[in-house]
Amino acid sequence: MRRVxxxxxxxxxxxxxxxxxxxxxxxxxxxxxxxxxxxGQEARAAVxxxxxxxxxxxxxxxxxxxFTSGGTEADNxxxxxxxxxxxxxxxxxxxxxxxxxxxxxxxxxxxEVTVLPVDGRGLVDPADVxxxxxxxxQLISVMMANNExxxxxxxxxxxxxxxxxxxxxxxxxxxAAGKAALDVNRIGCHALSISGxxxxxxxxxGALFVKKGTRLQxxxxxxxxxxxxxxxxxxxxxxxxLGKAAQLAKEWLDRGDDQKMAALRDxxxxxxxxxxxxxxxxxxxxxxxxxxxxxxTTNIYFNHIEGESLVIAAxxxxxxxxxxxxxxxxxxxxxxxxxxxxxxxDRGRSSIRFSLGKQTTAEDIDFALAIVLETVARxxxxxxxxxxxxLSS
Amino acid sequence: MPNTxxxxxxxxxGVDSSTVAAMLRAEGHNVIGLTMQLWNQRRxxxxxxxxxSVQGRCCSLDDVYDARRVAQQIGIPYYVVNHEERFxxxxxxxxxxxxxxxxxxxxxxxxNNHLKFDQLLVVAQQIGAERVxxxxxxxxxxxxxxxxxLLKRPADLSKDQTYFLFGLTQEQLSRTMFxxxxxxxxxxxxxxxxxxxxxxxKPDSQEICFVPGGDYKRFIDAYLAEQGESLPDTAGELVxxxxxxxxxxxGIHNFTVGxxxxxxxxxxxxxxVIQISGANKxxxxxxxxHLYSRTLRAKRVNPISVxxxxxxxxxxxxxxxxxxxxxxxxxxxxxxxxxxxxxxxxRAITPGQAAVFYDGEIVVGGGWIA
Numbered sequence: 001m002r003r004v005x006x007x008x009x010x011x012x013x014x015x016x017x018x019x020x021x022x023x024x025x026x027x028x029x030x031x032x033x034x035x036x037x038x039x040g041q042e043a044r045a046a047v048x049x050x051x052x053x054x055x056x057x058x059x060x061x062x063x064x065x066x067f068t069s070g071g072t073e074a075d076n077x078x079x080x081x082x083x084x085x086x087x088x089x090x091x092x093x094x095x096x097x098x099x100x101x102x103x104x105x106x107x108x109x110x111x112e113v114t115v116l117p118v119d120g121r122g123l124v125d126p127a128d129v130x131x132x133x134x135x136x137x138q139l140i141s142v143m144m145a146n147n148e149x150x151x152x153x154x155x156x157x158x159x160x161x162x163x164x165x166x167x168x169x170x171x172x173x174x175x176a177a178g179k180a181a182l183d184v185n186r187i188g189c190h191a192l193s194i195s196g197x198x199x200x201x202x203x204x205x206g207a208l209f210v211k212k213g214t215r216l217q218x219x220x221x222x223x224x225x226x227x228x229x230x231x232x233x234x235x236x237x238x239x240x241x242l243g244k245a246a247q248l249a250k251e252w253l254d255r256g257d258d259q260k261m262a263a264l265r266d267x268x269x270x271x272x273x274x275x276x277x278x279x280x281x282x283x284x285x286x287x288x289x290x291x292x293x294x295x296x297t298t299n300i301y302f303n304h305i306e307g308e309s310l311v312i313a314a315x316x317x318x319x320x321x322x323x324x325x326x327x328x329x330x331x332x333x334x335x336x337x338x339x340x341x342x343x344x345x346d347r348g349r350s351s352i353r354f355s356l357g358k359q360t361t362a363e364d365i366d367f368a369l370a371i372v373l374e375t376v377a378r379x380x381x382x383x384x385x386x387x388x389x390x391l392s393s
Numbered sequence: 394m395p396n397t398x399x400x401x402x403x404x405x406x407g408v409d410s411s412t413v414a415a416m417l418r419a420e421g422h423n424v425i426g427l428t429m430q431l432w433n434q435r436r437x438x439x440x441x442x443x444x445x446s447v448q449g450r451c452c453s454l455d456d457v458y459d460a461r462r463v464a465q466q467i468g469i470p471y472y473v474v475n476h477e478e479r480f481x482x483x484x485x486x487x488x489x490x491x492x493x494x495x496x497x498x499x500x501x502x503x504x505n506n507h508l509k510f511d512q513l514l515v516v517a518q519q520i521g522a523e524r525v526x527x528x529x530x531x532x533x534x535x536x537x538x539x540x541x542x543l544l545k546r547p548a549d550l551s552k553d554q555t556y557f558l559f560g561l562t563q564e565q566l567s568r569t570m571f572x573x574x575x576x577x578x579x580x581x582x583x584x585x586x587x588x589x590x591x592x593x594x595k596p597d598s599q600e601i602c603f604v605p606g607g608d609y610k611r612f613i614d615a616y617l618a619e620q621g622e623s624l625p626d627t628a629g630e631l632v633x634x635x636x637x638x639x640x641x642x643x644g645i646h647n648f649t650v651g652x653x654x655x656x657x658x659x660x661x662x663x664x665x666v667i668q669i670s671g672a673n674k675x676x677x678x679x680x681x682x683h684l685y686s687r688t689l690r691a692k693r694v695n696p697i698s699v700x701x702x703x704x705x706x707x708x709x710x711x712x713x714x715x716x717x718x719x720x721x722x723x724x725x726x727x728x729x730x731x732x733x734x735x736x737x738x739x740r741a742i743t744p745g746q747a748a749v750f751y752d753g754e755i756v757v758g759g760g761w762i763a
Contacts, residue, residue, distance in 0.1 A: 306516070306519065308474055308475060308516070309516055309519035309520055312425075312472050312474075312516075312519075312520045313519060313520045313521060315470070315472075316425070316470060316520060316521060327430070327475075328454060329428075329430050329454055329457040329473050330457065330461070330472075330473040331430035331473040331474060331475035331477075332474075332475050333475065378519075379519050382515075382518055382519055
């Protein structure tokens, strides 16, 4: 069966060039980057080359990159590592659970946390950030791009507010890195998280940018790896892969390929909206003024449809998409992001996220579009709600 | 002829439904495994009276793990579908309210009526499966002469689950398969072994799936506390069948008809709960002889083998899961009310339970004991 994968915000396939780059580090270049001998030196060189690539993507100095096991660790390291008991933290209601639950833990250890609301498009109002500042505010953590809607937050404005207030600013850029141009100096952040497997490197590697001079409390006790900011032997193949993926992402962005991806996404979005009534984009305002988004994501609601059934029916036909959030059993839970945007529960249940990757082609989009249109039509035929609504209109 | 139809199997992670999936797959059907996520066991974990960690069986991660492993092993697509909201609304809430009204509910029947054979059939249809198969021990067949779908008792009467299935409509039955209906439990386990299923020896689940350890009183306390609701005061008097007040009780939900322990009074002869009156919060107690009754009234009746139960009919009636059907006459006495008159008085007829009518192996229909 032909299969098309439009769930790249969950994870992305490792690009062939990335896989080729990392492969020698499982075998012939197997060293521990801390060892002083030849093998160690090879591994160390590979890690530092990768660090340069990642620093190049983020616009920072190599010494400001801390490699981690992934986005969740990077978020936890930033949130827990930049504050202490008694501090106040400002975050938003649409953050990934890696940030939200890390902040919840901060509350348990004696911090105060303000969770800012978002508007109907999913945007944080920078004025709210300013108003939430207190004398003991130590950290603002607001994501760059949302994983479910792709909506880009006004991080540069928030960065300015943080700078004026002398407060640290962390942004979770896991869903932005490699998709949108990104420069830590323009954002004005003190910390920024990225994840390898959201940008065509493998699962199990990520990085945290930590601005020079920023004191960071490590999560782990152990060796002095990563300038004593992250103990544990480096995941050399993973780091090499992240470096290669960062280099490819930068070239991709420099070529303007993000515009091509946005065009493919728009082709899907417009194809759906042109053929399906009572459907729309989550993250678009009432008058259709869409919030800025990363080029690969669209989150669409289909009234009177159970999103869970659409995801399963599409999967059985070869199209992988997602709706809501996967809970520990694998069932779909209502999305906290759409709820925070003020969308009613049934809108949340009828919403589907489509997320493209660098491997996605125009043919993939047309294949996906055909499956979506066919499945939505069938589900609506079976939907008593839809029949009732159609009869009464 | 090859089987080309698509069947959704409701997989609980137990041996029965796993074997059904393996059987149908081996027969060549397109099989899709579905597990319903109905209740989050962690919700009440750690609350007063509830275990710290998840002990209950319902939708536990272990069971989902088992179901998923079976699906992977036999090579079928498998999905977990979330029906927590409906389950809470249609099963958990009524369960709590029934107890607080002095009745003894059967959540499994509610779950079958509102979730397994309603929501799951809807999902199955939506994802392209014509029918749903489950691991229930029962049989379903179309009867040409009656032009009705029939629900029948299974070959293994010791596992008969028709009592919990009396609410199925003709539409639901027409799209349902019970592939284990002709098999005994040992045969099912043997078949599971033949298919190489690691869970062939997994013990059967017994208790109400969302009530850890079977302690429904603690569950009600913890659930209401979680909801921010206080337990309604249903304390009242303990009276004898003669009307004499002999003590007090802490709440009617602590009792069920026929209960002997925990009455809090000491008398010479054994006392049983005879009746629970939700209206005046009285619990009536008396000797064993007072537990017997020849009649009951069943409401919210669902006819299965007949289009309606208008004519008086001789049947056998089962009044609880572990009850041998007893000969009785049924007749309609109201819009949606059936009077059951047993040949012999029956012990501990319990409001909230179901009365299911049998004609031999055929389920005629059933209703809820008022």
